[in-house]
Amino acid sequence: MPQQPTNAPARAGGVAVPPSAGPVHLTINGQQHTLQLAPWTTLLDALREYLNLTGTKKGCDHGQCGACTVLIDGKRINSCLSLAVMHEGEEITTIEGLGTTESLHPLQQAFIDHDAFQCGYCTPGQICSAQGLINEGKARTEDEIRELMSGNLCRCGAYIGILNAVKEVVEKK
Amino acid sequence: MNPFTYHRATAVDDAVRDKAGHSNAAYIGGGTNLIDLMKENVERPTHLVSVGKLPLAAIENLPDGGLRLGATATNADTAWNDEVKSRYPLLNQAILAGASPQLRNMATNGGNLLQRTRCYYFYDLATPCNKREPGSGCSAIGGYNRIHAILGTSEACIATHPSDMCVALAALAPTVRVSGPGGERSIAFEEFHRLPGDQPEKDNTLEPGELIVSLDLPAKSFEKNFSYLKLRDRSSYAFALISVAAALELEGNTITDARLALGGVAHKPWRDQEAENMLKGQPATAETFARVAAKVLENAQGQGSNNFKIELARRAIVRALRQAAEGSQTASDVFLNSNP
Numbered sequence: 001m002p003q004q005p006t007n008a009p010a011r012a013g014g015v016a017v018p019p020s021a022g023p024v025h026l027t028i029n030g031q032q033h034t035l036q037l038a039p040w041t042t043l044l045d046a047l048r049e050y051l052n053l054t055g056t057k058k059g060c061d062h063g064q065c066g067a068c069t070v071l072i073d074g075k076r077i078n079s080c081l082s083l084a085v086m087h088e089g090e091e092i093t094t095i096e097g098l099g100t101t102e103s104l105h106p107l108q109q110a111f112i113d114h115d116a117f118q119c120g121y122c123t124p125g126q127i128c129s130a131q132g133l134i135n136e137g138k139a140r141t142e143d144e145i146r147e148l149m150s151g152n153l154c155r156c157g158a159y160i161g162i163l164n165a166v167k168e169v170v171e172k173k
Numbered sequence: 174m175n176p177f178t179y180h181r182a183t184a185v186d187d188a189v190r191d192k193a194g195h196s197n198a199a200y201i202g203g204g205t206n207l208i209d210l211m212k213e214n215v216e217r218p219t220h221l222v223s224v225g226k227l228p229l230a231a232i233e234n235l236p237d238g239g240l241r242l243g244a245t246a247t248n249a250d251t252a253w254n255d256e257v258k259s260r261y262p263l264l265n266q267a268i269l270a271g272a273s274p275q276l277r278n279m280a281t282n283g284g285n286l287l288q289r290t291r292c293y294y295f296y297d298l299a300t301p302c303n304k305r306e307p308g309s310g311c312s313a314i315g316g317y318n319r320i321h322a323i324l325g326t327s328e329a330c331i332a333t334h335p336s337d338m339c340v341a342l343a344a345l346a347p348t349v350r351v352s353g354p355g356g357e358r359s360i361a362f363e364e365f366h367r368l369p370g371d372q373p374e375k376d377n378t379l380e381p382g383e384l385i386v387s388l389d390l391p392a393k394s395f396e397k398n399f400s401y402l403k404l405r406d407r408s409s410y411a412f413a414l415i416s417v418a419a420a421l422e423l424e425g426n427t428i429t430d431a432r433l434a435l436g437g438v439a440h441k442p443w444r445d446q447e448a449e450n451m452l453k454g455q456p457a458t459a460e461t462f463a464r465v466a467a468k469v470l471e472n473a474q475g476q477g478s479n480n481f482k483i484e485l486a487r488r489a490i491v492r493a494l495r496q497a498a499e500g501s502q503t504a505s506d507v508f509l510n511s512n513p
Binding site: 061075076129148149 | 174175176177178179181201203204205208209211212221223225249253272273274275276278279409410506507508509
């Protein structure tokens with residue numbers, strides 16, 4: 001699976017000249033941005049390659065791992081399977097918009113307290129997904145949290161810590 | 174991805190007109206399946222018509238007592254809709270059994286019907302596939318086919334339809350309303366998806382340019398006695414090896430009406446109306462369910478790696494019918510595999 005950003009020309013050879021990039025207006029973490037993007041630029045690549053918001057991670061780039069999870073109007077989605085241009089007029093929240101190093105988001109603090117990561121690569125997606133889960137307000141029990149966090153994989157296997165961290169914040173709500 | 178141009182449609186007729194004005198155009202709703210396939214170069218549209226923001230997201234009661242599910246309502250909003258939860262809990266459970274919370278927040282109802290098979294050879298450009306490239310051959314027949322179909326296959330294709338939602342819909346039998354260059358029409362859900370035959374490249378009976386506008390559920394919803402049973406390789410976030418949507422109407426212990434549909438077994442959600450008729454008038458017993466399960470699978474054919482699915486499906490049908498008769502499933506905010 002090629003890992004090149006989706007704004008790069010896809011495959012050489014016989015492809016027609018691509019349409020030029022156009023202005024795309026995005027509201028990210030409360031700030032408005034106007035970017036010159038080709039229509040095939042995914043939201044994930046727009047964040048990472050054009051805005052240097054590299055907290056959102058590219059894992060599988062196919063909607064299977066959840067590392068790229070961001071919030072759109074408070075709802076969690078996979079930013080790798082969505083085009084940036086589809087999100088004009090919406091509020092996009094990334095991990096950078098949830099907390100800062102000076103003032104951690106309660107989920108960030110809970111992930112530290114519960115040892116909920118090793119390498120940390122899946123963590124921004126886990127935390128954005130957990131915020132989406134809290135916004136939904138559907139998960140109450142441990143089994144329900146596990147099921148509704150199942151779109152986020154952790155290859156270090158820190159699931160026990162992740163569950164405990166999310167549970168702590170869910171229970172405080 | 175292939176380069177393409179993009180248009181955000183402002184109305185249904187704008188979408189239909191814009192698509193008709195471009196060769197090799199595709200509608201995009203949530204994008205969860207199409208963008209994945211475009212990254213793999215399986216789909217290579219040169220123009221996208223975005224329909225996800227069309228005003229088709231409402232879920233509203235119909236005069237006949239049914240419920241209209243807008244085509245652009247997300248799978249999550251549909252599953253958690255109060256009317257769906259109280260009146261169509263089978264649909265609530267089937268939707269929540271599929272994909273992940275993130276994908277359900279993106280995926281639309283119309284797009285769920287139109288998602289394509291997850292056959293590995295369909296995704297693998299290095300291998301022949303009649304669905305991807307008509308006439309090139311089927312690599313799954315004689316290949317590794319553990320996830321493939323056991324019913325309604327052809328010599329050209331043994332792919333399965335991947336949806337959970339559509340298995341419940343097959344049981345509930347809604348009407349699919351579409352709009353296209355030739356105007357509006359309605360398609361019975363049973364007629365919407367098709368078997369592969371010698372044209373496996375066609376997943377459904379939509380005419381070129383037609384756009385799904387809504388799914389209209391009939392009033393009859395089997396809200397008391399139903400089961401959505403999903404069997405898969407891990408307990409969450411995996412496609413079904415076998416799934417069963419079972420719905421019963423009972424008077425005492427006698428079955429007065431029944432619906433039975435399977436997922437993971439065929440090129441389309443597999444509803445068996447003969448099996449449903451066999452259930453009617455019979456007592457809701459293990460013997461009845463075993464007889465019906467045997468009938469559903471009498472023409473089932475394994476392909477080697479998936480032979481286990483025949484026995485798995487037989488047992489799943491019996492278990493789902495028993496769960497439905499017991500009324501042990503209810504609508505929920507979460508689909509848990511631990512359902513009895």
